[in-house]
Amino acid sequence: MNTELRQLAIDVYNGVDVQFENGETGNDMIVNAIKKAFGNINLSDPKAIRNAIAYKKVDFEIINELIDTAINLSAQENSEIWNFVEFKSAALGDKNKFTIEGNDLLRVDVVTRGTQGVRRQRMLSKEFSVETTTKAIKIYDEISRIASGRINWVKFVDKIGKSFDNDRFNLVANAFTGITATGDYAKTGSFNESTMIDLLTTVENDGNRPKIFGSLQALRKLNMTTSGMAGETVKDDYYNFGYMGKFNGYDTFRISGKNIPTDKLYVVGSDEKFIKMFDEGDTLTIPHDFTETADMTQELLVERTYGVEVIMANKVGVYSGL
Numbered sequence: 085m086n087t088e089l090r091q092l093a094i095d096v097y098n099g100v101d102v103q104f105e106n107g108e109t110g111n112d113m114i115v116n117a118i119k120k121a122f123g124n125i126n127l128s129d130p131k132a133i134r135n136a137i138a139y140k141k142v143d144f145e146i147i148n149e150l151i152d153t154a155i156n157l158s159a160q161e162n163s164e165i166w167n168f169v170e171f172k173s174a175a176l177g178d179k180n181k182f183t184i185e186g187n188d189l190l191r192v193d194v195v196t197r198g199t200q201g202v203r204r205q206r207m208l209s210k211e212f213s214v215e216t217t218t219k220a221i222k223i224y225d226e227i228s229r230i231a232s233g234r235i236n237w238v239k240f241v242d243k244i245g246k247s248f249d250n251d252r253f254n255l256v257a258n259a260f261t262g263i264t265a266t267g268d269y270a271k272t273g274s275f276n277e278s279t280m281i282d283l284l285t286t287v288e289n290d291g292n293r294p295k296i297f298g299s300l301q302a303l304r305k306l307n308m309t310t311s312g313m314a315g316e317t318v319k320d321d322y323y324n325f326g327y328m329g330k331f332n333g334y335d336t337f338r339i340s341g342k343n344i345p346t347d348k349l350y351v352v353g354s355d356e357k358f359i360k361m362f363d364e365g366d367t368l369t370i371p372h373d374f375t376e377t378a379d380m381t382q383e384l385l386v387e388r389t390y391g392v393e394v395i396m397a398n399k400v401g402v403y404s405g406l
Contacts, residue, residue: 154245175365257341351401
């Protein structure tokens with residue numbers, strides 16, 4: 085896919101009104117590119133699509149590049165936690181090698197392995213690689229729908245790009261659920277402002293300005309009624325985001341994910357980008373011929389290979405039982 089088509093895909097997703105002299109829109113041009121990839125066949129005809137794939141007449145380079153663009157677009161729109169991701173990609177010439185600073189750091193599981201148990205391992209080296217795994221989703225229906233005009237490019241991005249992106253951040257969310265604390269770094273019971281400040285200062289005394297992470301439900305438990313600081317700014321935060329953006333001067337961040345506890349807040353004093361993510365960079369579209377499926381249906385699989393790891397300070401504060 086040339087740079088002009090890639091930029092067009094970005095502009096259309098971002099709501100730019102693209103119109104051409106022949107009356108076609110930006111979305112029309114993307115559809116035309118997909119049709120061209122399939123050899124300009126009738127994409128409403130399942131038999132024609134099946135034959136194009138079976139006889140290897142599809143230009144998957146165009147499809148791969150469009151999906152790459154979709155994934156990158158969705159990543160830019162993800163939750164606030166993306167600001168704490170150090171992202172590297174082989175497509176950008178990066179090596180799967182991360183260097184970290186500081187002492188008493190722990191790797192919070194290799195979260196791509198798909199295991200239910202979350203482990204924490206002490207860092208023995210300042211340099212490490214992220215383990216990667218390959219994930220796949222089916223796209224046959226989405227490709228045919230966008231080509232036939234039943235969905236547009238924006239909806240395609242939301243369905244395809246965010247499917248991978250949500251998986252990445254669910255991995256991060258799962259790592260958070262395994263974080264535990266003891267001693268002064270662990271607080272339990274109903275929320276109390278003074279108790280939360282004690283936890284924040286305990287973590288801060290280790291040398292880093294802490295940040296508060298939690299699910300939407302947990303963040304909504306924060307309040308500053310004791311200090312009487314709940315003013316108009318806090319009301320605006322609740323109106324716009326559903327929770328306060330700062331608690332007594334400490335920044336708060338929402339973690340989105342399927343399994344994030346609703347009764348825990350995490351106080352993290354680790355470095356700015358404590359989530360390490362590596363993407364091997366290539367999207368691979370794999371056609372499965374109809375003779376290979378039990379119900380004789382045609383299928384397209386898109387594969388991406390990536391990994392995520394979370395690096396935390398040894399002492400992370402946890403306020404549980406909210």
